Amino acid sequence: MADPTPRDTLLALYRAALTRVDGRHAVRRWLEDHPLEGGCWRVVALGKAASAMALGAHEALGDRLSAGLLVTKTGHLDAAAEADPRFGIYVAEHPWPGAGSLRAGRALIEFIDAGAADVPLLFLVSGGASSLVEVPVAGVDLGFLRQANDWLLASGLAIDEINRVRQRLSQIKGGGLRRRLNGRPALALVISDVPGDDARAIGSGPLAEPLPGSPPPVPEWLSTRLATPPVLTDLPPVPHHLIASLDQALAAVEAEAGRMGLRVERMPAPLSGDAGVAGRRVAEALCQGPVGVSLWGGETTVTLPDRPGRGGRNQHLALAAAEVLAGRRDCWLLSAGTDGTDGPTDDAGALVSGGTLTRGRRQGLDPETALNKADAGSFLEASGDLIHTGPTGTNVMDLVIGLRTER
Numbered sequence: 497m498a499d500p501t502p503r504d505t506l507l508a509l510y511r512a513a514l515t516r517v518d519g520r521h522a523v524r525r526w527l528e529d530h531p532l533e534g535g536c537w538r539v540v541a542l543g544k545a546a547s548a549m550a551l552g553a554h555e556a557l558g559d560r561l562s563a564g565l566l567v568t569k570t571g572h573l574d575a576a577a578e579a580d581p582r583f584g585i586y587v588a589e590h591p592w593p594g595a596g597s598l599r600a601g602r603a604l605i606e607f608i609d610a611g612a613a614d615v616p617l618l619f620l621v622s623g624g625a626s627s628l629v630e631v632p633v634a635g636v637d638l639g640f641l642r643q644a645n646d647w648l649l650a651s652g653l654a655i656d657e658i659n660r661v662r663q664r665l666s667q668i669k670g671g672g673l674r675r676r677l678n679g680r681p682a683l684a685l686v687i688s689d690v691p692g693d694d695a696r697a698i699g700s701g702p703l704a705e706p707l708p709g710s711p712p713p714v715p716e717w718l719s720t721r722l723a724t725p726p727v728l729t730d731l732p733p734v735p736h737h738l739i740a741s742l743d744q745a746l747a748a749v750e751a752e753a754g755r756m757g758l759r760v761e762r763m764p765a766p767l768s769g770d771a772g773v774a775g776r777r778v779a780e781a782l783c784q785g786p787v788g789v790s791l792w793g794g795e796t797t798v799t800l801p802d803r804p805g806r807g808g809r810n811q812h813l814a815l816a817a818a819e820v821l822a823g824r825r826d827c828w829l830l831s832a833g834t835d836g837t838d839g840p841t842d843d844a845g846a847l848v849s850g851g852t853l854t855r856g857r858r859q860g861l862d863p864e865t866a867l868n869k870a871d872a873g874s875f876l877e878a879s880g881d882l883i884h885t886g887p888t889g890t891n892v893m894d895l896v897i898g899l900r901t902e903r
Contacts, residue, residue, distance in 0.1 A: 562615070590628055659707055660712065817829050818881075
């Protein structure tokens with residue numbers, strides 16, 4: 497059998513990470529290790545990984561799962577979850593909320609209100625819930641939500657800053673849903689897609705506390721609609737348990753690289769800030785580092801121009817990195833989201849090398865133009881470097897895996 501190519505190696509490392517943080521397995525493992533007391537439970541699954549997490553709960557609870565509500569992103573609904581008659585299913589929009597998000601919000605409130613006061617609720621929360629399910633505050637309609645999210649997603653703000661704004665436009669974010677429980681017993685299992693794994697920021701913290709601090713500076717048309725965070729001091733906290741995280745995904749890559757006999761170096765500082773700057777920085781570190789695997793995790797940002805092209809932060813980072821790697825025959829770099837999507841695309845990210853720019857230019861495209869227009873996806877499609885996985889059943893931020901070989 498032929499030795500694996502560098503591309504094969506990087507994709508295998510990426511798959512090892514996804515397997516470790518799979519939502520179905522993570523929920524089932526936690527519930528098997530921590531058996532829930534009492535009789536029946538009602539289950540609410542929200543986010544990009546909602547289908548996988550709901551299936552994990554189904555496998556662990558069996559007939560004790562009396563009823564459920566599942567809200568996930570278009571294209572992320574698992575057929576097995578859809579076939580369970582106990583679940584009400586809502587497919588909604590992401591990364592911009594839409595009419596489906598508001599329908600899901602109404603259904604969520606109705607589901608909670610319909611349950612008996614003594615029947616506990618198990619919440620399964622993953623990233624993407626901020627957009628997928630919403631009940632706006634008074635005076636905010638869908639058109640305004642879309643306008644606000646357009647501005648927020650193009651602003652270059654970090655996710656915690658974005659969530660401080662989102663929480664003040666919503667009746668259910670920032671602990672608002674906890675107030676709706678009216679004292680019903682509840683437990684939350686979460687998959688983290690935020691730095692620091694802060695439950696207040698995952699899915700905008702519907703059952704946690706409002707994020708501390710003031711919202712970032714925003715335009716006046718937006719600031720005048722921001723509501724005051726809910727007061728929760730009179731309510732019992734909802735226990736949150738982290739069941740999958742970026743740290744676990746990175747550890748899985750380290751372990752798999754070790755099994756392959758590769759030296760691996762995990763970078764301590766999380767990726768953040770401008771994706772283009774980060775891409776050049778990690779590529780330079782890869783080129784200057786030793787032979788083996790270099791590993792980063794986190795989440796960068798892209799400030800979008802008017803009429804942006806195709807792509808997402810991982811594709812933008814990868815194309816910027818490809819400029820540094822150009823002409824080298826010993827370096828490859830994968831940058832991909834763990835949810836299987838990157839920005840408003842169906843691609844997870846890209847795997848670039850020293851030949852990426854040459855291949856794209858042969859198709860008549862210019863990398864600098866693509867970066868300036870936030871159109872990295874078009875260039876990387878032309879160069880043949882996009883990664884497509886489909887929905888992964890998890891969401892723990894982004895992975896950047898570099899491989900340097902002997903020349």
